[in-house]
Amino acid sequence: MTDVARLQVVEVSKHYGPTVALNNASFAVADGDVHALIGENGAGKSTLVKLLSGLIRPDAGEIRVAGESVRLHSPRDALGAGIATAYQELTVIPYLTVAQNLLLGREPRNRLRLVSTNRLVQQASGMLQRWELAGVSPEALVSELSLAERQQLELVRSLDRTSQVLLLDEPTAALGAQQVDWLFRQVRRLRDKGKTLVFISHRMSEVREIADKITVLRNGHEVATFAPHEASDRDVIQMMVGRDVKATLRKTRDVSSEVRLDVEDLRCEPGLKGLSFSLRAGEIVGLGALQGNGQLELFLSLFGARRAASGTIRLDGQPYKPRSPYDAIHRGLGISLVPEDRKAEGVMVDMSGLANITLPSLRALATAGVVRTPRQRRAALSAARGVNVTPQNLVKEVRALSGGNQQKIALGKWLVADTKLLLMYDPTRGVDVATKAEIFAMMQEMAEAGKSILFYSTDIEELLGVSDRIVVLYRGVKAAELSQSEMTRDRVLTAMLGVARDDSVSMPVQAPEAAL
Amino acid sequence: MSVTRRGAPWVKLSEFGVYRRRMSLTGTVGPAVVLVVLFFIYVAVHPGVLSLLQFNTLTNEATAVAIAAAGETLIVLAGGFDLSVGSVLSLINVLIATKIGTSTGSQLLMVPIALGAGAAIGAINGALVVLLRIPSIVATLAMSFFWGGVALLILSQPGGSVPLDFVNWFTGNVRGAIPAALVLLVVVVALWILVKRTRLGRAIYAVGGDPGAAAANGIRVGPTSLAAYTLGGLLYGLAGIFLTAQSASGDPNVGGPLLLSVFAAVVIGGVVFGGGRGDVVGSMIGAFILYLIADVLFALGVSSFYTNVLNGSVLLVAVLAGSLSGARQWLFSRLRPSLSAADG
Numbered sequence: 001m002t003d004v005a006r007l008q009v010v011e012v013s014k015h016y017g018p019t020v021a022l023n024n025a026s027f028a029v030a031d032g033d034v035h036a037l038i039g040e041n042g043a044g045k046s047t048l049v050k051l052l053s054g055l056i057r058p059d060a061g062e063i064r065v066a067g068e069s070v071r072l073h074s075p076r077d078a079l080g081a082g083i084a085t086a087y088q089e090l091t092v093i094p095y096l097t098v099a100q101n102l103l104l105g106r107e108p109r110n111r112l113r114l115v116s117t118n119r120l121v122q123q124a125s126g127m128l129q130r131w132e133l134a135g136v137s138p139e140a141l142v143s144e145l146s147l148a149e150r151q152q153l154e155l156v157r158s159l160d161r162t163s164q165v166l167l168l169d170e171p172t173a174a175l176g177a178q179q180v181d182w183l184f185r186q187v188r189r190l191r192d193k194g195k196t197l198v199f200i201s202h203r204m205s206e207v208r209e210i211a212d213k214i215t216v217l218r219n220g221h222e223v224a225t226f227a228p229h230e231a232s233d234r235d236v237i238q239m240m241v242g243r244d245v246k247a248t249l250r251k252t253r254d255v256s257s258e259v260r261l262d263v264e265d266l267r268c269e270p271g272l273k274g275l276s277f278s279l280r281a282g283e284i285v286g287l288g289a290l291q292g293n294g295q296l297e298l299f300l301s302l303f304g305a306r307r308a309a310s311g312t313i314r315l316d317g318q319p320y321k322p323r324s325p326y327d328a329i330h331r332g333l334g335i336s337l338v339p340e341d342r343k344a345e346g347v348m349v350d351m352s353g354l355a356n357i358t359l360p361s362l363r364a365l366a367t368a369g370v371v372r373t374p375r376q377r378r379a380a381l382s383a384a385r386g387v388n389v390t391p392q393n394l395v396k397e398v399r400a401l402s403g404g405n406q407q408k409i410a411l412g413k414w415l416v417a418d419t420k421l422l423l424m425y426d427p428t429r430g431v432d433v434a435t436k437a438e439i440f441a442m443m444q445e446m447a448e449a450g451k452s453i454l455f456y457s458t459d460i461e462e463l464l465g466v467s468d469r470i471v472v473l474y475r476g477v478k479a480a481e482l483s484q485s486e487m488t489r490d491r492v493l494t495a496m497l498g499v500a501r502d503d504s505v506s507m508p509v510q511a512p513e514a515a516l
Numbered sequence: 517m518s519v520t521r522r523g524a525p526w527v528k529l530s531e532f533g534v535y536r537r538r539m540s541l542t543g544t545v546g547p548a549v550v551l552v553v554l555f556f557i558y559v560a561v562h563p564g565v566l567s568l569l570q571f572n573t574l575t576n577e578a579t580a581v582a583i584a585a586a587g588e589t590l591i592v593l594a595g596g597f598d599l600s601v602g603s604v605l606s607l608i609n610v611l612i613a614t615k616i617g618t619s620t621g622s623q624l625l626m627v628p629i630a631l632g633a634g635a636a637i638g639a640i641n642g643a644l645v646v647l648l649r650i651p652s653i654v655a656t657l658a659m660s661f662f663w664g665g666v667a668l669l670i671l672s673q674p675g676g677s678v679p680l681d682f683v684n685w686f687t688g689n690v691r692g693a694i695p696a697a698l699v700l701l702v703v704v705v706a707l708w709i710l711v712k713r714t715r716l717g718r719a720i721y722a723v724g725g726d727p728g729a730a731a732a733n734g735i736r737v738g739p740t741s742l743a744a745y746t747l748g749g750l751l752y753g754l755a756g757i758f759l760t761a762q763s764a765s766g767d768p769n770v771g772g773p774l775l776l777s778v779f780a781a782v783v784i785g786g787v788v789f790g791g792g793r794g795d796v797v798g799s800m801i802g803a804f805i806l807y808l809i810a811d812v813l814f815a816l817g818v819s820s821f822y823t824n825v826l827n828g829s830v831l832l833v834a835v836l837a838g839s840l841s842g843a844r845q846w847l848f849s850r851l852r853p854s855l856s857a858a859d860g
Contacts, residue, residue, distance in 0.1 A: 053732070055732070074731070075731055075732045075733070075734055076734040076736070079734045085732070087732060090729070091726070091728070091729035091732040091733060092729065093721075093722055093725035093726045093729050093730070093792065094725065094726075095721070095725050095792045095793045096721060096722065096725060096792075100718065100721075100722075104718065104722055104730070104733045104735065105715070105718075105719070105722075105730075105733045105734045105735045106734075107715055107718055109715070113714065114710060114713040114714055115713045115714060115715060115717070115718060116713075117713070157733075
């Protein structure tokens with residue numbers, strides 16, 4: 001490492017309410033390095049990128065560029081400090097042309113300080129050629145481009161803007177193999193010019209291919225920094241996972257042989273690329289996947305919030321094609337979704353718990369279309385008991401409740417609604433430990449009562465703790481299916497990272513004891 | 517871009533393609549075609565319109581709404597919404613009608629005063645939205661009452677008088693050949709083309725298209741919106757001047773009925789509520805389409821009661837035509853960020 005690091009993060013912390021996203025995280029990036037940041041979901045990678053690109057401010061700590069402490073209060077500040085960012089959530093504007101997007105905010109101007117359209121197109125065309133993306137016309141509207149092309153555009157813009165440091169936040173998520181090669185060529189060119197790059201990826205093979213240094217983050221704190229050859233994949237996974245493997249309490253339970261949900265070759269844009277699996281009555285299937293591997297599309301298409309492109313779904317043996325969440329709840333025999341952002345999608349924060357908890361079941365609670373209040377209250381109370389919400393909390397506005405109680409209300413809805421299949425999308429995000437335990441106990445109870453649960457969590461430990469079976473998604477297809485005896489943290493994470501599928505490293509995934 | 521050499525005629529053709537494409541991106545081609553067709557129909561059923569006198573009348577009747585719609589469009593393009601346009605027009609109108617003197621100097625002075633007042637009002641509206649973060653519909657609805665009230669305080673009932681010179685400057689003919697209103701419209705269009713080519717112009721489109729993305733590109737979102745409201749107000753000032761010249765008197769309620777016409781013109785002009793798509797010129801064309809429809813129906817002897825029925829239908833067709841091309845992409849791009857998991 002050179003004397004002064006090009007980019008240095010010193011003991012930075014960031015909280016979101018009770019959730020700690022970064023906890024005294026420090027790391028340094030040497031001049032001219034490609035530095036990879038890796039870690040599980042929620043390890044703090046994206047928060048770090050947001051801090052460095054000026055989108056959010058740290059609660060504590062310091063960021064230094066070339067030894068100088070800098071304040072990054074806006075993306076403008078970050079660009080001024082020489083830090084360019086290619087965001088994971090695209091920041092190209094769909095109704096502008098490619099050229100207008102590429103040069104947004106720094107359009108070429110003539111002597112009258114007017115934007116020169118011809119030079120705009122010329123410069124953009126030059127940029128596209130410089131970064132080997134000449135196939136895209138500078139006059140095309142961005143909304144006409146494919147998702148991958150938009151991602152490339154986002155990358156070209158930030159590549160071209162890089163004066164010192166370039167942050168790449170999961171740049172390969174939407175790219176195909178050739179486009180990843182393209183990106184890596186550009187990254188190397190930039191590095192050869194002496195620029196510094198921070199590369200965030202979930203994919204081990206990519207990190208090994210491109211990075212000079214790797215920093216592993218876990219729970220918002222750095223674990224280690226090393227060169228790729230200094231650690232095997234197994235070591236890296238160990239570091240990401242940590243050693244705090246808890247013993248999990250699990251009741252063994254008989255799962256009936258009755259298939260409740262049968263999904264075959266399901267495809268849904270952009271992430272789901274042909275998934276098949278089944279879920280039996282009274283079974284909890286855990287879904288393991290790193291962000292953006294198709295799990296959201298799976299949940300949304302099962303819930304009728306997004307139309308699947310192809311594939312078949314059978315529910316209790318009947319073909320099932322939900323066109324809306326209404327279908328899912330009413331005709332689809334009680335599929336329900338616990339969206340990950342409760343405030344936005346799961347509960348109406350300005351309504352009472354009572355109103356929320358009975359919302360999907362109003363039809364059943366009504367006579368001739370008029371909701372019978374006593375019946376509603378009774379149903380709500382019994383559901384509240386089921387999810388350990390006190391009657392006092394039931395009458396309060398949901399806004400006033402803690403995150404845990406809000407989540408319990410969101411779950412309680414589906415107790416009232418007599419749900420057969422519960423879809424749980426990261427239900428424990430931002431929930432305290434005690435509530436987590438309650439939620440898990442509730443899931444077990446529901447499963448015992450014959451309900452089926454599809455459970456996605458960003459926390460592998462949780463998946464291991466409650467699932468009867470784990471299905472791992474990688475790039476939109478099933479990467480592994482692990483029975484209870486096969487599931488280990490390593491194995492789940494290995495499949496999530498696509499290590500075995502990428503064949504770029506020698507790390508065989510075997511299941512010898514399970515191959516009976 | 518492929519750098520192949522082509523023969524000279526081809527270069528010209530391909531350049532023509534580029535310009536046509538740039539034009540079509542603004543969404544004004546459709547409205548322009550409709551306007552031309554309507555005009556030909558009108559000429560066919562009522563050839564008298566080709567006389568200078570009648571052409572002047574035709575131009576004058578739509579100009580105030582066209583310029584006000586241009587102002588509204590600036591605000592809508594930047595992702596805002598302004599319900600106060602009607603009241604602001606009334607306020608400018610009574611301001612001029614009560615302050616104007618008979619001397620040429622006094623009459624001339626009214627122009628910068630009205631433009632300045634319009635810009636200041638726009639800046640205040642914008643500040644409520646940008647600095648106090650009040651949703652634009654609510655803020656401008658409130659300001660609609662506020663400015664309307666101020667107009668009534670200045671002039672409680674129709675009155676005031678406007679010298680003939682002032683009237684003639686704006687509603688007469690330049691050199692006895694071209695309606696002054698037409699010249700004014702051309703000036704507005706020319707200024708808009710200039711503004712559109714400044715960085716501010718580009719920033720307005722970017723902020724309206726996706727404020728988060730614009731900010732990530734180092735664009736100052738707040739000041740850009742504020743500028744859009746201010747420039748919009750400036751154009752209201754100009755529209756108010758014209759309206760005053762046209763009516764030759766003051767009326768504190770003159771602007772109210774124009775509010776819906778302004779919004780109709782914006783929609784017919786292919787501007788998309790929500791921001792980022794459309795063009796000021798489109799809205800100005802939209803205003804003329806509105807008035808021409810009424811004229812054509814009148815010339816055909818159709819009862820004027822049908823005018824609003826047809827206007828409403830045109831509005832729906834305009835929205836549908838616009839939404840067919842872009843709605844799916846727009847929806848998709850709007851849905852994606854809210855559904856993507858933000859992780860730490």
